Amino acid sequence: MSAILSADDLNDFINPGVACIKPVETLPKQQPPSDDVNPYEVTTEEKVNSNTIAPPAQISLTDCLACSGCVTSAEAVLVSLQSHGEVLDTLDKFQELKLGDGEAAGCCGKTSCDERKFFVASVSPQSRASIAATYNVSEREAGYMIGQLLSGPLGLRSGGKHGSGFTWVVDTNAMREASLVAAADEVEESNLAPVEGKVEPQKKPIITSACPGWICYAEKTHAHILAHLSKLKSPQALTGVLLKSVLAKKYGIPPQNVWHLAVMPCFDKKLEASRAELTSHSWHGQEGDAVRDVDCVITARELLMLAESRDISFPRLPKQPVSKEYAPPFPEPAIDDYLFGRQRGQKRKREELESVGTSGGYLWHILKTKQAQHVGSQIKAQRGRNNDVSEYSVVDAEGKAVFKAARYYGFRNIQNLVRRLKPAKASRMPGASRKPGVTRRPNGAASAGGSDSDYAYVEVMACPGGCTNGGGQIKVGDVTTLRQVGGTGIENGSEDQEIIPAQREWLAKVDEAYWSADSEELREDTDGDIEMDEQSPARDSVISRADDPEGIVDGVDRRRVKQLLEHWESVTGIELERLLTTTYRVVESDVGKETGGGETDRVAALASAAGGGW
Template sequence: MSSAILSADDLNDFISPGVACIKPVETLPKQQPGTDEDSNPYEVTTEDKLHAAAPPPPAQISLTDCLACAGCVTSAEAVLVSLQSHSEVLDTLDKAAELKLPWLQDGSSGGSGLEEKIFVASVSPQTRASLAATYNVSEREASNMISQLLSGPLGLRAGGKHGSGFTWVIDTNVMREACLVAAAQEVEHTSPTLKKPVLTSACPGWICYVEKKEPHILPHLSKLKSPQALTGTLIKSVLANKFGVSPEKIWHMAVMPCFDKKLEASRAELTSHTWHGQDMEAIRDVDCVITARELLMLAESRNISFPCLPRTPVSKTFAPPFPDPILNKMLFGRRVSKYTAHKLDEVAQIGTSGGYLHHILRTQQALHPGSNIKVHRGRNSDVAEYTVVSAQGREVFRAARYYGFRNIQNLVRRLKPVKASRVPGATRRPGGIRKPGGGTGTTADAEYAYVEVMACPGGCTNGGGQIKVGDVATLRQVKGTGSESGSLGQEILPAQREWLAKVDEAYWSASSASSDETDHDRETDDDEDMDLGMNETDFDTNDKPPTTNSINNISTPQIQHFLSHWSSLTGVNQEILLYTTYRAVESDVGKSGTAAEGSEVDKVSALAVAAGGGW
């Protein structure tokens, strides 16, 4: 991420697009009419004349336009992102003393006279997998090491001005389960304002791309919050209600696999205004997002050796129960299991991006007893089509997976609305739609009910904030691994693929743990269209058929009870807690000197020079 070299004093430049950017950059020479008497409008411009001309201005492509790769950000946007960093975490911990639980329970303050906050962290499973692969430990051990850093006596609490740490460290898998149940219900009971196919909205890179470049996709986007956003809403709404404190007193840090999650946390739709009312300043549900690499920088800044941290659970002295028995049992009283996947092929179909598509497919299978799930593989591993086929051989549900922007663009073209033809009485489509067999059909006979979309090829374990294979040797403090023979170019790609496979294996290692295992010390009560169907196979599901009450070890009644209790506890409608909105945003690319551009720079400048550089 290039934002580390930026400063608040340099906001108007544009970083050049990355070489792998899939958006074409137009740098045509600027016309200078009426200034050259010898100019000939019919003259062909040769290559040497073009090279002799003044260099074109920097390409003004930013995250507000194509988003997911780190090479296309403006300095202003990079400052917005860099304000959420490990440095902000340390600054906040040093500025505010920890508002500890005993003070909250008796309604009194700590009496220190300092600003006080309740610190809460949430950690994604992809981050834990990245750290587990880096240090050759299990996913469970990596989880314990993260908790020891954030909450334990040998972690952040051992230093800083106030010895502050995080009172709770929450696994976002809990809220992921809630998202999966809600997503299946959203697809089954599509509202009039949500068009099919319903498209996943958990990836902020994909969302930002749609809002800035493809607004015709907006009616298809799931309105469900991501696990990160939903966790933030839960933490702040419950703690503010339970302890009678302002949401501003609660500081929530999320540890996520990609930098785009920082932009998600900055959305105006994800603040206390949605659930706490607008009688006060909007407080973000997620105050700061850092990545796996930044988590290690957080430890290094306090001279803490992350690999030397205990691999055992944090003692209950530093991990008090959540202030509600039902929520505490949901968040900490059981080991959250991803999926019971017995074969490698099934693991590949579920993926490492939350399993939205797989859960919805299994839900549809439960709704149609005796049905099977068939997979139509695409030309690459990031594209596939799935159909639920009834016992009578009738197709009852169709869905797909599209990962990576090159594949996503094919999906976007597929969903473009019909354009009116210039020929009177006729219409035309933006292009032919490939059917699974390779033919071209109408939108109706190729329509999906649901599509899981992720910006990163390979899914979320391949996020931009994850630890890269080139950093592993340094982090382990050992000499480089791998063969020393051969050219560098020949070794990079195989090593990277093997590394991602190891991260994926760590991600799935949690599934091998017993589902009732608990923390014993915690108190509990390409650009061309992809042909689908090249290799059609039956989906290899578990021996036990799914039921509407239990899908992949996720109890739908239990999740519904949890959500209902949350709503009752806070007095906030469940729809408000679970769902959000999206909007079309007009791009300012190429509009140099516009009022909008100036206001953005002014806003970022004000943020960057604010005391402490935080939000």
């Protein structure tokens, strides 16, 4: 799917597949016979067609999630329903709710507030890296420019029907840290013996669930994988739940009055945002339609289209934080300190970067946590068949492997993993049976109890190279044009003559931008200036320590994160498990099956559960 595909690019040839169940609902209604109609008259086809015209099939993204019959329809819908155009339409339709003395001014949860919303946004580091590489700025400066577009006076607030902008723009790295700590705990809990009356521990190996393309593939084609999937929500979903749940539960603001935009590196994140499991019904329990935790997802390319639609020159936006006048503190002080109190990022050794990866570092953080639990241990890596397959082990001081894990990126490699984890089928030959504990290697060679059969954790991402190579990222062929639109922001000189690299080199440049955020602790004053906080304990978080598994591990302060999670649970009164975890479902095609006429009800129920009139 093209990274720059938009609703305007869609042609008539993208139609529902023959297996699609949705068009059944669009059959023309039969008119009741009138008294002056001859019951014995033969009705011809021409006469029927002249009286009734079947409307075109209307398919929503929720419909596509309910069936595995086609793919192109889902692609068409996801780009048309979640786009920069929807962002502009929403900003023009609703006035902006603003804070006043820690509470929403005039927001009482009544119908008078229905035409106003809090606009909040979250931005992924991969999207910032894509923009940083495009305009030759650092990842941090790209973040400032995005903040200026979404919240600043020179951005979206400078136009539109109501002059609305986004009150808070959150770095998803904040909730990524929460995801990392929770993922390490999930792996640790999987080693515990089952307790009667409690949910059984996760089936090993635990597989990451933050990649929606991988999740959609597993749900539709490999049901046996679902028991292995991590139950944790992605940083995108956690950010939406955090913002909406706190505003709803503590300040009485209905979830539908908080509109959350996410800027993500791939189109599949639009699929994730549309999941029925990721709505307010999973944590709020309000009456009526559920509200999505993430209302709209756009990519880095669509973010630039958002600026272009308002005649804003993105590269000329200020490369400094938005002042507090336009970006007030979050009303809950502890959460505000966690989300905005410090810049996240750390300097790493170059040889570590490949192991950490650009997809959040789930595997690496779990490895470092295990290393912290075994003083004197080391992390050893072994490359697989290609750069997107690697095996890792934590080896104790005696040389014994105490933990094994792996990384599989790209669907070609994922298919090998899926086959490896597929349950063995009993042979139909008389007297033959497969020995227990034997796995089948992708090349056909069997191994019993080998390194491929005892992974405890596997990091899986659909895109080769990881999330910086997502389908929504800016492609190298678009860079020249984007730098020319509205001015490049680069002075005339040698940089004007920069030779645009090939795609492989371009991805390396995006990866470099991803790691460009330094480890300095920055804070903003009310005028938007930057000052150093010498006493902040967060400065120590850039040091990786291998002697305190509940302290600072790989730059993440586990105690601080757990304090935040406990505070979140206390503020909202919602069990932490409901806030952090989700569920998965087997998606089967209904083509050729007897459905008993219930498909219309099932699709309608899914559409209602997803909210937003989809």
